[in-house]
Amino acid sequence: MRAPDISRAVGDTPLVGVPGLAPEGYEIYLKLEGHNPTGSVKDRVAYYLIEDAERRGLLHTGSRILEPTSGNTGISLAAICAPRGYKLTCVMPENTSEERTTLLRAYNVDIVYSPAAEGSNGAVRVAREMAEGDPDVHMPFQYGNPANPRAHYETTGPEIIRDLPDVGAIVAGLGTGGTLTGAGRRLKEHDPATKVFAAEPEYGDLVYGLRNLDEGFVPPVLDEAVLDGRIKVDSRNALIATRRLVSESGVFAGLSTGAAVHVAQRICTPRRLPSGSKVVVVSPDGGWKYLSTGAYAAGDVDALAEELAETLWA
Amino acid sequence: MSIDVRVPTVLREHTGGESKVTAQGSTLREVIYDLETRHPGLKERLVDDSGGLHRFINLYVNDEDVRYLGGIETPTEDGDTVSILPAVAGGSS
Numbered sequence: 475m476r477a478p479d480i481s482r483a484v485g486d487t488p489l490v491g492v493p494g495l496a497p498e499g500y501e502i503y504l505k506l507e508g509h510n511p512t513g514s515v516k517d518r519v520a521y522y523l524i525e526d527a528e529r530r531g532l533l534h535t536g537s538r539i540l541e542p543t544s545g546n547t548g549i550s551l552a553a554i555c556a557p558r559g560y561k562l563t564c565v566m567p568e569n570t571s572e573e574r575t576t577l578l579r580a581y582n583v584d585i586v587y588s589p590a591a592e593g594s595n596g597a598v599r600v601a602r603e604m605a606e607g608d609p610d611v612h613m614p615f616q617y618g619n620p621a622n623p624r625a626h627y628e629t630t631g632p633e634i635i636r637d638l639p640d641v642g643a644i645v646a647g648l649g650t651g652g653t654l655t656g657a658g659r660r661l662k663e664h665d666p667a668t669k670v671f672a673a674e675p676e677y678g679d680l681v682y683g684l685r686n687l688d689e690g691f692v693p694p695v696l697d698e699a700v701l702d703g704r705i706k707v708d709s710r711n712a713l714i715a716t717r718r719l720v721s722e723s724g725v726f727a728g729l730s731t732g733a734a735v736h737v738a739q740r741i742c743t744p745r746r747l748p749s750g751s752k753v754v755v756v757s758p759d760g761g762w763k764y765l766s767t768g769a770y771a772a773g774d775v776d777a778l779a780e781e782l783a784e785t786l787w788a
Numbered sequence: 789m790s791i792d793v794r795v796p797t798v799l800r801e802h803t804g805g806e807s808k809v810t811a812q813g814s815t816l817r818e819v820i821y822d823l824e825t826r827h828p829g830l831k832e833r834l835v836d837d838s839g840g841l842h843r844f845i846n847l848y849v850n851d852e853d854v855r856y857l858g859g860i861e862t863p864t865e866d867g868d869t870v871s872i873l874p875a876v877a878g879g880s881s
Contacts, residue, residue, distance in 0.1 A: 672853075674853075676871075676873070691844070691875055692843065692844070692875050698855070701856060702856060703852060703853070703856045704846075704852070704853035704855070704856055705851050705852050705853070706848055706851045706852075706853070706871070706873070707851070708851075
């Protein structure tokens, strides 16, 4: 593969089987989005967000982009913006992992922190407030921008269909809803019988916080009609699957991948999917950015899950 | 017949601070109405005026979002766990 610049090296990621982790009679494949240039699925989204804004004439040399993100999207936007000369400000919860903060600073990204207790909702709130008062910044807003699901509709989905035409189900993390909405819709157009499941991490009490329930957040890009189910995964089950991926399948992936694999294992039952079904799990990133969480450390997984319950998904 | 109900921080004012309470009922609706008899005020935080679930609340029976099961009429059985969680934006997005 040869590309004129980094933004053209996005996508076309490997789809690899994890036979040891699939329940008997089923096949599970991981779409390894960690193989994108900056190491996450968000490269696809960032490329589409910026291309879309350029096409609509919203950006010029020296423009500033502002986005609420707890990490991956910020890193992807930074890499897409750098060669194009756009400045970038990321709004993220103050408890975001050190690896991500350090990397963003290396890209010359300006960081604005939002209160940890407000989680991602807080980053969204602060970014909106900042953008409202400043006509010179452009906020792509991944949670509400149709270019986000379109990236997956036009790239992730077709790649899966190309590599596994008889895919029976797809599982991905909820996040912004872009992956599930875009890739899920594409797969259902290919075969209406394809099932689409969301894996939702069960965060610690800190993330859910004390906020007013009337201020809850459902990402506008999420098309709930595409989903066939939404299953939450606690820290323990996500850790078990993540650690088995490394030790038994040789796949070093992040915690969201483990959570999605847990859901894939759970739906591989005749009640939901015919025996012999092939399930694709979208693995959003590799494990490198999460090493400092302690998730891969030696030790008893139950003790680890308890210890990390509040920090695992930060 | 007993169903465990997990209550998020933001609703514990109705359960005397408890994070886990028990209830009875063969559907989620019955569970919620049973909870209301001991934990007044909880029902109106979960159910809107038209009798459906509030938009920014996610309810799960055994980890599965009830919107994709039977909604508020989702059957519940002895030993099931009902979890109540606020809707939040994605983790590492």
